[in-house]
Each structure stands twice: as structure tokens, then as C-alpha cells.
Amino acid sequence: MIAAMAAAAALFFLLWWMLQEEENSWIPAGLAASVVLLVAALARLMVARRDRGRLRDHNSFSGEPYSSSSRRLSSSPMHSISLHTAALRSLQKQSAEADARDSGEVHRELYDLCVEYLAGADKALQSPRTQADGRVALRAGQERVRELQKHHLLTWARVSAQTLTHEAQQRVRLYEKVETANRALNCIETALKVYPNEEELNISARAVREFITSSRVAHWVELAERAAFKGYLQRSIDCYRDALFYLSRDRPGPAGETAAEKITREIEMLRARLDREGAITSAKGTNRRVRRRP
Incomplete structure (x- = not known):
């Protein structure tokens, strides 16, 4: 800093001597000297901040406290307990708000927060500095958060599944419904x-699977009915067989058996109709050949 002051003084007298013929020549000389002093002060401040940053990084790396306040926080086991208590209160408040909104995404976020809380509580319990009363409070908090965790995950699954299933019902194309x-x-x-x-989850999963199967079966049955209406009997039979495939694979049980029996009867009726039409066509061909004989 002394060198900067000397340089500023030298610059001041140099400019003042060079600008003697100008009025108030000391003003630009003083401004130039002030700029030099300001730059020197900023450089000194930056160097001091860099040194403090290096010292802080060294202390944090070596595990030594940087100040007495940080030493008090790190050595007090109740500090982490108080943090977990505050986090538990925040979770309970957000849980009530999520129940009021009943949004699937909000419930999923609350579930993730519960997972983070439980992970932090486990780390605190593993710490040898945690006192006995703190461990009791942490375990009690874990029990409450586990209940919230289950509640929000189940609610997220229920709300999301209902929303997506309703959306699937509104779709027109089969692949969009299934997706x-x-x-x-x-x-x-x-x-x-x-x-x-x-x-509850198992029941919901079965309901969604039945919806997917019903959508596929209804799709192929509709194609079969259209083909039969247009007179494409073999194509109609093939579509009914595809419907039977999905029924036998995805819907075992009384409901699937009833639907399969109905489709099987339709296939038998189509085959009988196809045989009759084939016999009629064959008879017509025979009559034509007989008439052509001399």
C-alpha cells in the first residue's frame, strides 16, 4: 500500500508539472492519483478475501472448526435433533396441505421428503454424539414419518392411477388406451x-389390467363384427381368435370364461355360415358344368 501511495504522489506531481499551462492543473493530476489509490485498495481487498477463502477451505478439509460459533454448532448433538424436530413439523404441515389439495404430484413430493427425513434421522441415530433423549425423539419422529410416507405413497398411486385410467377411457385408438x-x-x-x-394396490392393479384386456378384446370383437357385416367371414373368424387369445392370456376366471364362450359361439356360427356358403358355391359350380355338357 505504501508503494501505491508513492506511485500516486509521483503521478500527481508529474501530471501537475506537465499541465502547468492549463487552468486548475491540479484537478486532473489529483484524479489520476486517486484512481491509482483506488485500484491499489481494491487489489489489496481481493488478495485478503482470497487468503481468507483458502484458510476456510483448509480448516474445513482438515476437520477443524473455523470459528467458535461453528464449533458450538458442531459439538452440540441437540442441534441436529432440533433440525429434525423442525423438519417433522414442516412435514406434518405440508402433509395436511397435500391432503386438502389431493394432487398426485404433491403427494409424491411429500413421499420423497419423508424418505429424506428418514435417511437423515438414521444418520443422526448412528452418530455417537446423539444423546439418549435425542434418540428417543428421533425414533418417535421416524414412526410418525413412516406413517406419512405410506399414506402419501398410497394416495399418489391411487390418485395417479385414477386420473390416468380415466384419461385412457377417453382415448379412441387402442394403442393410446393401452399406453x-x-x-x-x-x-x-x-x-x-x-x-x-x-x-388396495393389488385390487387397483387387477382393475387396470382388466381394463387393458377389455379394451383389447372389445377392439378385436368390433373388427370381427365389421368384417362379418361386410361378408368377410374368414377375416371375422381371425379377429375373434385374436380376442380369444387376449382373454385366455390376460383374464382367467369366470368373467373371462363367459366372454370366451360367447366368442366361441360366434366363431362356430361363422364357420357354419362359411360352410353353407361354400357348399352353395360348390353346388352352383357343379350345375354350371352339367349344363355345359352336350
Whole structure:
């Protein structure tokens, strides 16, 4: 800094001597000297900040506290407990707000927050500095958060599946119906990975699968009916067979058996009709050959 002051003074006298013929020549000389001092002060400030940053990084790397305040926070086990208590209160408040809104995405976010809380609580319990009363409070908080976690994951799966299933019902094309319904099924299966014995999830999954099967069967039955109406009997039989394939694969049970029996009767009727038309065509061909004989 002394060198900067000396340089500023030298610059001041140099400019003042060069600008003696000008009026108020000391003004530009003083401004130039002030600029030199200002630049020197800024450079000194930047160097000091860099040195403090290096010292802070060194202390954090070596594990030594940088100040007495940080030492008090890191050495107090109740500080982490208070953080978890505040986080628990925030979770409970957000949980009530999510229940009021009943939005699937909000419930999923709350589930993720519960996962983060439980992970942080586990780390605090593993710390040897956590006192006995703090461990009791953490375990009690974990129990409450696990209940919230299950509630929000199940609610997310239910709301998302209902929304996507309703959207699938509004679709016209089969592949759009199946794609949207599979998204609903993925939500349910995600929750089932965490709670595999939850009966509500299993019932919802079966309902979505039945919807997918019903959509496929209805699609092929409609194609079969159109083909039969246009007189394409063999094509109609093939479409009915495709419907039977999805029924036998995806819907075992009484309902599937009843629908399969109905489709089987339709196939038998079409085959009988096809045989009659074939016999009539064959008879007409025979009569024509007889008439052509001399």
C-alpha cells in the first residue's frame, strides 16, 4: 500500500508539472492519483478475501472448526435433533396441505421428503454424539414419518392411477388406451415395490389390467363384427381368435370364461355360415358344368 501511495504522489506531481499551462492543473493530476489509490485498495481487498477463502477451505478439509460459533454448532448433538424436530413439523404441515389439495404430484413430493427425513434421522441415530433423549425423539419422529410416507405413497398411486385410467377411457385408438393405462399400472407397481402386501394396490392393479384386456378384446370383437357385416367371414373368424387369445392370456376366471364362450359361439356360427356358403358355391359350380355338357 505504501508503494501505491508513492506511485500516486509521483503521478500527481508529474501530471501537475506537465499541465502547468492549463487552468486548475491540479484537478486532473489529483484524479489520476486517486484512481491509482483506488485500484491499489481494491487489489489489496481481493488478495485478503482470497487468503481468507483458502484458510476456510483448509480448516474445513482438515476437520477443524473455523470459528467458535461453528464449533458450538458442531459439538452440540441437540442441534441436529432440533433440525429434525423442525423438519417433522414442516412435514406434518405440508402433509395436511397435500391432503386438502389431493394432487398426485404433491403427494409424491411429500413421499420423497419423508424418505429424506428418514435417511437423515438414521444418520443422526448412528452418530455417537446423539444423546439418549435425542434418540428417543428421533425414533418417535421416524414412526410418525413412516406413517406419512405410506399414506402419501398410497394416495399418489391411487390418485395417479385414477386420473390416468380415466384419461385412457377417453382415448379412441387402442394403442393410446393401452399406453395410458400402462402408465397407471406403473404407478401402482411402483407403490407395490415398497408395500407388496397392500391389498388396495393389488385390487387397483387387477382393475387396470382388466381394463387393458377389455379394451383389447372389445377392439378385436368390433373388427370381427365389421368384417362379418361386410361378408368377410374368414377375416371375422381371425379377429375373434385374436380376442380369444387376449382373454385366455390376460383374464382367467369366470368373467373371462363367459366372454370366451360367447366368442366361441360366434366363431362356430361363422364357420357354419362359411360352410353353407361354400357348399352353395360348390353346388352352383357343379350345375354350371352339367349344363355345359352336350
